Ligand SMILES: O=c1nc2n(C[C@H](O)[C@H](O)[C@H](O)CO)c3cc(O)ccc3cc-2c(=O)[nH]1
Ligand SMILES: C[C@H]1O[C@@H](n2cnc3c(N)ncnc32)[C@H](O)[C@@H]1O
């Protein structure tokens with residue numbers, strides 16, 4: 001009999017800047033421009049080096065959207081010798097590759113040209129659709145307009161970029177909205193074949209944000225949504241849940257395929273109050289299923305050659321390494 005497989009990726013989280021042109025009602029990550037709103041190259045390099053020594057394979061660059069549009073940010077970035085945060089992430093992606101980590105960037109909305117440029121140094125990229133609904137939490141976030149998000153996910157498809165997206169549940173959308181959001185993702189994948197995973201992320205209220213008193217979705221609601229995702233999405237698209245935000249052991253059997261990026265080093269800067277479980281804990285969560293490490297580019301996209309030539313040697317080397325550690329376990 002075929003044993004079920006649950007995957008995860010070993011990463012470091014690099015929040016290059018907390019400055020953001022949006023103001024989402026649920027977010028505690030964003031800060032005003034001030035000294036220290038940008039992660040310094042030294043700190044990034046140190047994190048990459050330590051991450052590499054701990055066996056991490058993914059450098060997750062997740063940060064505020066279009067920070068350059070916020071007054072004062074450009075001057076802060078200029079102190080580091082950069083005019084555009086995307087040039088900064090490009091250079092640091094090269095630094096990650098040099099140290100043996102595959103970059104995965106989620107910087108919010110990017111244009112077709114920007115995606116094309118970052119594609120060169122990213123093994124995969126991501127953008128949460130969040131929801132197709134028009135909700136109060138996104139009133140001050142032009143970048144969360146569903147049409148804008150869908151257009152970017154579509155552009156990533158046109159560029160054959162292995163892509164991570166997902167929905168955020170409990171932010172004021174209805175169950176019908178969740179269904180519609182998942183159908184939109186399915187349709188994008190039917191057209192371009194680039195969606196490797198869909199995150200079903202549960203909203204966690206944050207003190208000091210407009211939604212601090214909004215209720216968090218309960219386990220039953222998350223379960224129903226996972227089942228819905230598994231039902232709507234084709235089999236080659238993984239359903240991912242974040243094991244630090246939800247009780248993963250109680251959810252696995254409803255159709256979870258993946259536990260996302262887990263870090264032995266860095267915290268989840270978007271949910272700083274929620275520590276990552278250790279790898280041993282994930283094994284318990286997976287239960288009867290086989291827990292298997294993966295890269296931030298899924299195997300089917302490696303096979304198809306959906307990556308830039310610059311990444312080829314590292315992808316090859318890391319794919320062999322994680323396959324080897326599995327053999328070493330006698331699995
Ligand atoms: O593509 C994304 N990946 C996100 N990831 C990455 C994801 O968990 C994995 O790294 C992917 O599975 C890449 O393979 C996060 C990881 C964290 O530690 C915390 C938050 C996120 C959020 C996103 C996200 O919004 N989009
Ligand atoms: C990086 C991703 O984190 C998610 N995100 C942002 N704020 C929260 C929160 N309070 N709870 C859960 N997820 C959140 C969004 O979906 C964003 O796209």
Ligand code: SF4
Pocket residue numbers: 020021022023024027028029030063064065108141143
């Ligand atoms: S969730 Fe992302 S886009 Fe929204 S305010 Fe926070 S950092 Fe900005």
